[in-house]
Amino acid sequence: MSSLPSTVDVAIIGAGAAGLGAAHALKESGLTTIVLEARDRVGGRAHTIQASPDVVFDLGCGWLHSADQNTFVAIAEQLDFELDKTLPPWRERAYGKAFPQAERDEFVRALDAFYDRIEQAARSGKDSSANRYLEPGNRWNPMIDAISTYVNGSELDRVSILDVDAYEDTNINWRVRRGYGALVAAYGSEVPIALNCAVNLIDHSAKRVRIETSRGTIEADKVIVTVPTNLIADEAIRFHPALPDKVDAARGLPLGLADKVMLALDEADALPKDGNLRGATMRTDMGTYHIRPFGQPCIEGFFGGRFAQQLEDAGDGAMAAHSIDEIVSFLGSDFRRKLKPLKESRWSHDPFARGSYSHALPGHAGARAVLAAPIDGRLFFAGEATSPHFFSTAHGARDSGERAAKEALAASSKR
Structure with a gap:
C-alpha cells in the first residue's frame, strides 16, 4: 500500500x-x-529464504505442529503448497555414534518421566518452575534442559509448569516444502x-x-x-x-530464544535424508542438527535459551562456527571441508521481534x-x-x- x-x-x-x-x-x-x-x-x-540455489530455509517457524488440528494445513491445500509428512527427526531418526541408540532410549525414558511428573504436579493448580521436577542426580538433566531451550526458548528454571501442562500437542508434525x-x-x-x-x-x-x-x-x-x-x-x-x-x-x-543456522553440505549423499544428529552430552549448551531436510544438501542446526543468546551476541558467524566444530566432533575431521555457512537467524536482535x-x-x-x-x-x-x-x-x-x-x-x- x-x-x-x-x-x-x-x-x-x-x-x-x-x-x-x-x-x-x-x-x-x-x-x-x-x-x-x-x-x-x-x-x-x-x-522463508532461499539460502542457496538448492536450499530453502525457514529462519522462523518451520513445522506444522499438531497438523491434524493446524488451520494452516487447509490453507496450504487451498494455496497449492505441498505438505511433507515425513516423520520429524526428533526420536526415530538418530544418526551416528555420538548418541548410541541404547543411550538415546534411556534419555527418552528420562524425558518422558520428567513430563509425567510435571503433568501430575500441575493437577494441584499450584505453579512453580519446571526445573524443580528434574530427578536429582539424573545424568540426562542437562539435555532435558537443552530440549526446553528448543521447545520453550528458555531453560526450565524460567518456565511455568502450568503453562507447560496447558500446551496441546497431538504429536503430528508436518512441513511445507x-x-x-x-x-x-x-x-x-x-x-x-x-x-x-x-x-x-x-x-x-x-x-x-x-x-x-x-x-x-x-x-x-x-x-x-x-x-x-x-x-x-x-x-x-x-x-x-x-x-x-x-x-x-x-x-x-x-519471548524465549530459539535460533537456527543453515550449513551447505558437500557430498551430501554420504548422509541420510531427514536424520537427527546430536551428542550424548552432559551439558545444556548444545546444538541439535537436522541432516538434509527435504533431502537438500545441507544441515540445519538449532540452538535455544541462554546459549543461543551467547552465540547471537558473539556476532554474525558465531553460530555457524560453533555448529561446524560440533558436527566435526560427531562425524570426524573430514567433514570440516564439506560444510559451509549459509545463513543464521538472530531473533533477539530483530527489533520487531526481540x-x-x-x-x-x-x-x-x-x-x-x-x-x-x-x-x-x-x-x-x-x-x-x-x-x-x-x-x-x-x-x-x-x-x-x-x-x-x-x-x-x-x-x-x-x-
Missing part, C-alpha cells in the same frame, strides 16, 4: 500470522481494514497491508483510536494488536492512557488470558502468546487473530 489512509474501521497492528488471521476474518465484514507492519515484508516470525514462511506470506497476499509502517503510540483517550506510525497518523474505531510480547513489555509501542495490566502480562510472557516465541514465567501462566482480554470494546489483542493451548506456534497465532476479529465484530454489532 503506497499511501496510508487517514481513517479505517479496524486497524490491525502486525502482519504476522495473527494479524493476517484477523484480516482474513474481517474480509467479508463490510468494515474497512488495514494491517500496519513495521517490516518491509509480511510474515513476522515466519520467514516451499517453506512455512512462504505459506504465511502467500496467505497475506490478499489483504490490505502497509509495510515499513512502525506503530509508536496507540492513543485511545478519545472516542476514536489514534495510531501514530512512522508513516503518519491514522484513526480507527477499533484496533487489533498482534505484536510480540517483548514489544509490549519494553513499551516499544506505547498506549495512552497506559495499560499497566497488559504490560505486566507481557512481561510475564517473555525473541522467538513466548513462555510463561513461573507464577504467570494466567497472563495469557489477561493479555488476550479486550479493552473497552475498542482494543483487542492477539498473537501466539494469547493462545491458551497452541502458544508458540504459527497456527496458534493465526487462530488468535481470528478470535480477536470476531470479538471486534461482536463489539461493533452492539453499538
Whole structure:
C-alpha cells in the first residue's frame, strides 16, 4: 500500500500470522481494514529464504505442529503448497555414534518421566518452575534442559509448569516444502497491508483510536494488536492512557530464544535424508542438527535459551562456527571441508521481534488470558502468546487473530 489512509474501521497492528488471521476474518465484514507492519515484508516470525540455489530455509517457524488440528494445513491445500509428512527427526531418526541408540532410549525414558511428573504436579493448580521436577542426580538433566531451550526458548528454571501442562500437542508434525514462511506470506497476499509502517503510540483517550506510525497518523474505531510480547513489555509501542495490566502480562510472557543456522553440505549423499544428529552430552549448551531436510544438501542446526543468546551476541558467524566444530566432533575431521555457512537467524536482535516465541514465567501462566482480554470494546489483542493451548506456534497465532476479529465484530454489532 503506497499511501496510508487517514481513517479505517479496524486497524490491525502486525502482519504476522495473527494479524493476517484477523484480516482474513474481517474480509467479508463490510468494515474497512488495514494491517500496519513495521517490516518491509509480511510474515513476522515466519520467514522463508532461499539460502542457496538448492536450499530453502525457514529462519522462523518451520513445522506444522499438531497438523491434524493446524488451520494452516487447509490453507496450504487451498494455496497449492505441498505438505511433507515425513516423520520429524526428533526420536526415530538418530544418526551416528555420538548418541548410541541404547543411550538415546534411556534419555527418552528420562524425558518422558520428567513430563509425567510435571503433568501430575500441575493437577494441584499450584505453579512453580519446571526445573524443580528434574530427578536429582539424573545424568540426562542437562539435555532435558537443552530440549526446553528448543521447545520453550528458555531453560526450565524460567518456565511455568502450568503453562507447560496447558500446551496441546497431538504429536503430528508436518512441513511445507516451499517453506512455512512462504505459506504465511502467500496467505497475506490478499489483504490490505502497509509495510515499513512502525506503530509508536496507540492513543485511545478519545472516542476514536489514534495510531501514530512512522508513516503518519491514522484513526480507527477499533484496533487489533498482534505484536510480540517483548514489544509490549519494553513499551516499544506505547498506549495512552497506559495499560499497566497488559504490560505486566507481557512481561510475564517473555519471548524465549530459539535460533537456527543453515550449513551447505558437500557430498551430501554420504548422509541420510531427514536424520537427527546430536551428542550424548552432559551439558545444556548444545546444538541439535537436522541432516538434509527435504533431502537438500545441507544441515540445519538449532540452538535455544541462554546459549543461543551467547552465540547471537558473539556476532554474525558465531553460530555457524560453533555448529561446524560440533558436527566435526560427531562425524570426524573430514567433514570440516564439506560444510559451509549459509545463513543464521538472530531473533533477539530483530527489533520487531526481540525473541522467538513466548513462555510463561513461573507464577504467570494466567497472563495469557489477561493479555488476550479486550479493552473497552475498542482494543483487542492477539498473537501466539494469547493462545491458551497452541502458544508458540504459527497456527496458534493465526487462530488468535481470528478470535480477536470476531470479538471486534461482536463489539461493533452492539453499538
